[in-house]
Amino acid sequence: MQILSPPFLNKSKAPQREKIYIIKDLISKLVEWGELNQTNLISYCGLNLSKHRQLVAELSHKGLIEKEHLRKGRRIITVYRPTIKGIVFYNEILEGYERVISRSMSERSKSQFQSQNKPFFNLMSNN
Numbered sequence: 001m002q003i004l005s006p007p008f009l010n011k012s013k014a015p016q017r018e019k020i021y022i023i024k025d026l027i028s029k030l031v032e033w034g035e036l037n038q039t040n041l042i043s044y045c046g047l048n049l050s051k052h053r054q055l056v057a058e059l060s061h062k063g064l065i066e067k068e069h070l071r072k073g074r075r076i077i078t079v080y081r082p083t084i085k086g087i088v089f090y091n092e093i094l095e096g097y098e099r100v101i102s103r104s105m106s107e108r109s110k111s112q113f114q115s116q117n118k119p120f121f122n123l124m125s126n127n
Contacts, residue, residue, distance in 0.1 A: 022047065022055065023064075024094040030065055030082040031090060038078040056080070064089055 017025075025045040030036060033044075041056070042049045060067045064086035070077045082090070 019055070020094070020097060022052065023059065024090070024098065026056065026059060027064060027082055027086050027090045027094065030080055031087060035079050035081040038080065041080055059086070 022045070026041065026047075029041060029044045033040075036044065038049070038056075042052065056065070059065045060080070063083055066081050066083050068079045068081070070079055
């Protein structure tokens, strides 16, 4: 006898975005808005600050975005802006990547390719 768990206990994760798409979203929001504070940048991109803080720091370290601390009264606000290098990277690399491998089609294309070529994949797995 098989015991089934209630549907609310099945914690299936939503598909995660690839790193390249997260980078594209971060830079595109900065290009679109000019500058954003840390909270807005993370929120507009649908990210989690604790998970993606390192990625934002990496983009800043590589010179794709710039980070500035502004004092507002007693508070210090972190503001991010795109750099020229970041804008060029966005226009030449990320937009080209998006044209070649569309975000909406990539997962569907992968599964279609695998299902259409099932005999080949079966042959490869037997060896």
